[in-house]
Amino acid sequence: MDRLAIARARLDAHIDREGLKRTRQRESILEAFIGAGGHVSVEELLRAVQQSAPATGAATVYRTLKVFVEAGIAGERNFGDGQARYEPILEDEHHDHLICTDCNTIFEFEDPVVEARQTEVATAHGLTVRSHRHEIFGTCTLREACPRWPKAGGRS
Amino acid sequence: MDRLAIARARLDAHIDREGLKRTRQRESILEAFIGAGGHVSVEELLRAVQQSAPATGAATVYRTLKVFVEAGIAGERNFGDGQARYEPILEDEHHDHLICTDCNTIFEFEDPVVEARQTEVATAHGLTVRSHRHEIFGTCTLREACPRWPKAGGRS
DNA sequence: ATGAATGCAAATAGTTTGCACCTAA
DNA sequence: TTAGGTGCAAACTATTTGCATTCAT
Numbered sequence: 001m002d003r004l005a006i007a008r009a010r011l012d013a014h015i016d017r018e019g020l021k022r023t024r025q026r027e028s029i030l031e032a033f034i035g036a037g038g039h040v041s042v043e044e045l046l047r048a049v050q051q052s053a054p055a056t057g058a059a060t061v062y063r064t065l066k067v068f069v070e071a072g073i074a075g076e077r078n079f080g081d082g083q084a085r086y087e088p089i090l091e092d093e094h095h096d097h098l099i100c101t102d103c104n105t106i107f108e109f110e111d112p113v114v115e116a117r118q119t120e121v122a123t124a125h126g127l128t129v130r131s132h133r134h135e136i137f138g139t140c141t142l143r144e145a146c147p148r149w150p151k152a153g154g155r156s
Numbered sequence: 157m158d159r160l161a162i163a164r165a166r167l168d169a170h171i172d173r174e175g176l177k178r179t180r181q182r183e184s185i186l187e188a189f190i191g192a193g194g195h196v197s198v199e200e201l202l203r204a205v206q207q208s209a210p211a212t213g214a215a216t217v218y219r220t221l222k223v224f225v226e227a228g229i230a231g232e233r234n235f236g237d238g239q240a241r242y243e244p245i246l247e248d249e250h251h252d253h254l255i256c257t258d259c260n261t262i263f264e265f266e267d268p269v270v271e272a273r274q275t276e277v278a279t280a281h282g283l284t285v286r287s288h289r290h291e292i293f294g295t296c297t298l299r300e301a302c303p304r305w306p307k308a309g310g311r312s
Numbered sequence: 313a314t315g316a317a318t319g320c321a322a323a324t325a326g327t328t329t330g331c332a333c334c335t336a337a
Numbered sequence: 338t339t340a341g342g343t344g345c346a347a348a349c350t351a352t353t354t355g356c357a358t359t360c361a362t
Contacts, residue, residue: 020342021335022337023343041326057344058326058344059327083326084326113273114273126296128294130295133291135288175316180360212319213319
C-alpha cells in the first residue's frame with residue numbers, strides 16, 4: 001500500500017464516519033497533495049490540481065485541505081511567510097528537525113523521551129496534545145558528519 | 157537595569173547604528189510592548205499604546221515592531237491563528253510554547269528534561285545546539301484551565 | 313534643511329463565506 | 338430526493354504601502 005493508498009483509505013474512513021461525500025475534486029486534490037511531497041501552499045496545490053481538473057476553484061482547495069486535516073491526512077504549518085503550508089501526515093511518520101545553521105543540512109529525528117515528556121508537560125497544564133513542532137538549530141561539530149558540507153542550499 | 161532599560165538601550169544602539177530617529181511613538185510602543193509581557197498581537201499592542209498616545213496609528217505599530225525585531229528586542233511568532241504575535245527577547249530568556257488550538261491560549265514552559273534530551277539527540281547527530289523552537293499544540297482538557305474559555309470556539 | 317517617521321486611507325494578500333447550482337448516495 | 342459539495346464573487350482580516358504632513362537632528 002503506497003502513500004496515496006494509505007491517504008485514500010484514511011480519507012474514506014473519515015468520509016464514512018462524518019457522512020461526507022466522495023467527489024472528483026477531493027480525489028484530484030488528494031492525488032495532487034500526496035504527489036506534491038510536502039510543504040505545499042494552497043496556491044501551489046491549486047495550480048497542480050488544475051492541471052488535471054482546470055475548473056477547480058480555490059475555495060474548494062481550502063475547504064478540502066481542512067477536511068484532510070480533520071481526516072488526519074494533512075498537517076498545517078506556518079513558517080511565517082504569510083501563507084499556510086500543508087504536508088501529508090501518513091502512518092505515524094512524525095518527525096522533528098535538527099538543522100545545521102552552517103551548512104543548512106536538515107536531519108530528522110524522533111525521540112521517545114522527548115515525545116513522552118511533551119505529553120507530561122501538556123497534561124500538567126491541562127492540555128491534551130494534538131501535535132507539535134520541534135526544531136533544534138545547531139552547528140556541525142564534525143564536518144564529516146555533515147552530508148552536504150561545505151556547500152548547501154535549501155531553506156527548510 | 158530592568159527589562160525596559162535593557163530594551164531601551166538596545167533600541168538606542170540600533171537607532172544610532174542605522175541612523176534612525178527617536179520618536180515619542182517608538183518610546184510609547186516600546187513601553188507598552190515590554191509592559192505587555194509577551195505574545196502580544198499588533199491589535200492588542202495598539203490598544204495598549206493608545207491609552208497613553210491615542211493618536212497612534214496601526215501602521216506605526218507594524219513598522220515599529222519590525223524595527224524592534226531588527227534591533228534584536230522582539231521576536232515574531234506564528235501560532236497559526238492568523239495573526240503574528242511578538243514577544244520581547246531580552247538577555248537569554250528562552251521558553252517554549254503550549255498552545256490550545258480551541259481557545260488560543262498560550263502557555264509557556266521550559267522543561268529541563270526536554271532541554272537535556274535535545275542536547276543528547278543533537279550530539280548523537282554530530283551537532284552542537286545553538287537554539288531551538290518547540291511548540292506543542294493541543295486542546296484544553298479542563299475548561300477551567302482555559303483563561304479565555306468559552307470564547308472563540310473550535311470552528312476553524 | 314532634510315530625510316526619516318507618522319497617520320490616514322487605499323491597496324494587497326490570504327482565507328472565508330453567501331448563494332445558486334450541481335451531484336453523490 | 339436531499340444533504341452535502343462546488344464555483345464564483347463578494348466579504349473579511351491581517352498587513353503593507355502611497356502620500357502629504359510632521360518632526361528629529
